[in-house]
Amino acid sequence: MLIALATCAGIVSIAGASPVAVAQALLQGATGTQYNISNTLVQTIPLLVTALAVIVAFRAEMFNIGVEGQFLLGAVFACWAGQLAVPGPVAVVVTLLASMLGGALWALIPAIMLHLRGVQIVLSSLIMNFIAVQVVAWVVRGPLQEAVREYPQSDPIRAAAELPKVVAGLQLHTGIWIALAMAVFFDMLLRFTVFGQQLKAIGNGLRASKTMGLPVSRILVSTVLISGALGGLAGGIQIAGVTHFLADPYSKGYGYTAIAVALLARLSPVGAIPAALLFGALTSGSSAAQSAGIPVVVLQVIQAVILFSILGARFTRTLLAKSGVKS
């Protein structure tokens, strides 16, 4: 940790700024005011939900790196469903369910390719991301474009389909409760259910699971679909809670950052909560620091160094533990 701080300080000095000032700006940006804390949490929500999508899939050794695409399709579906004339409190539920459906459908394509032809998820899901970006670009210029047809963006969803704010006047929306509930739910699912146990067996010993007669294909396909639905849900929450409309480009790469969050959390759903919070704080801290005049590149480097130092510290601990066992 000291090394990380020293490295960061070094880099900042080279860039010609005061390390202390930068640190202050980051901290201030992440936690300084009510507004900043709210912003940190808002950034945390999509990261947490997409990280859960990654975790569920990675637990089964299904390297779904298409969460980004599933996020985008979830946003598209939510944007469409959010404009439907559905009465009152049902509207937001419909919106979020639609987003899960969108994400799951997007994941269904790689899942089918895996099931029929054994196409590696890591490849097919990645490719689907690029298509998803184009789908968003198309819908905001076509079927979902705003009524005035001026910009490549959609009309906002109906107010009833929005996720309410937690505290009036702050960005923070009730999606935070959904995200936290999902983290706890999936932790329980993986720990205490038959499905979780079978997923664990397949993830840790695919050949033995096949040979010994587990329903491998069924579980893998449902895992990919669940992962996709979570990715979609993240997109839906973003639409219903933050932006309220779809624009092109839409994602800030949440689906990719999610992989780092998931690995940082060691694929633990509950562990993803602090991991996503850290990334959320870094993101919101950075944007605040950026407006204080610190170049964005320096901030990205700092983020990377922090990530590396956490992983490095963990690696060193593992090494020490191993050598301890041996001696």
Next chain:
Amino acid sequence: MSQPVLSIQNITKSFGDFVALSDVSLNLQPGEIHAVLGENGAGKSTLLNILAGMTQATSGAILLNGAAVRFTSAVDAAKAGIGMVHQHFMLVPTLSATENLLLADMVEKRDWFSWPAGNIRKRIANQAASFGWDVDLDARIDTQTVGAQQRLEILKALQGERKVLLLDEPTAVLTPGELPGFFATIKAIAATGTGIIIITHKLDEVMAVADTVTVLRRGKVVHHGSTAGTSVQDLAREMVGDASNAFAVLTAKHEVSQAVGMSDVRIMLQDAAAVDGESVLRCGNLAIRAGEIFGVAGVDGNGQGALAALLTGNTELGAGSMSINGDDIFPHQSVSPRSFLAKGVSYIPADRQQDGLVMSMSIAENIVLDRVSEPTFTRYGMLLDRQAIREFAEREVERFDIRPADSSRIVSSLSGGNQQKVVIARALSRNPKVVVAVNPTRGLDVGAIAYVHRALRAATANGCCVVLISTELDEILALSDRVSVLYDGRMSETMPFSVGKVELGRLMGGTH
């Protein structure tokens, strides 16, 4: 006799407590073809690896042209004049023949800069011509036939001043049609004065090509002499041995009533064919009754994998007919291990760590691996009933004497014998009607072997039948009521267990 080109004197090799080779001596004259014969695990490969410099003997000496040598690497051995052709070829598939030979030359001479492609091509072409071979030096290896690849391996092994050529199971990859040509080549190479050691378990081959033969059994030389003065029968007897051994304890009791009617046939195969990866079953015939142990003997790689996969739903029936517990299975019918489990077929796979266990999970989790979704182990249909799982696992741990007796222990921390007990506990705990066991005692110590054998025996008492596919002849004979031999994907006629080792050994070597 002239001075031997290679002399092996009292070589012993042990791995921990296990003695792979014990006091092995052997002399090889220039121009002699010497066969080393033995079953799986007799120590043939260890001997070869010592000669090729890939491992070092614990004690004993190797003399090359009368001078003691000690190799610390394969390159050392090659420099000294010992060339080796491995059973699995050591050629880079995407390079041409010339490039492969060039690569070998560079490695041996530690010369990474010169590029003597022209010289090598000329030398190889001449050498190939002298054997009457037509080799394509420019085609990529992976486009050439296995026979052509082997010729290149031999040419590669013969580069430089070769005094000794080692061949590890050289005919395993060849088709019967390629054999006469191969034998002629071996003889031609020997005629140039090179001494040849050929490792094999095929008796016909020994008689066809070798001048002298050494038989290894359990790491010891049990026979040595010229092939002219011996017969296939003698060699088969020497190879498998007929003295008492670790398995003999159990041979006394064959209690199964042979009077059980054919109506009780649990598994039937007729002219069955199946493929599983590289393993091919060409013609499987068997009919196994309730309460019976049916032994399938044979040397590894003769179709055991495909037979086991077929019987457990891991691969589909390619041709022929098959029934399990009265259910007919048709060619190309879609099957799954799950559907076979439902029919009462339990599987003890050959590779327990890959196919049998999830190594990073606990004993309890592995014992209920495929059964967690059963009502016994669940609550409300989808939640795990951890207590039921633990209690069940602890009963099995006690019943099968798994140590340490802690069902939450991670399987990878157990000894091989206890890992195998976990696999067996799972297979038998579901009260199967059929158990398919492949090499169930491989790598286990004597105590664990006796344990596994008792467990399989006990299972038959409840009317279960066992298909025992094993390369250990002693094990087959100790346990089985009836036996068959698998050779080149074909099963021999079914014989009573009293058939005797010599006859089985002969069939395992592919002679009729």
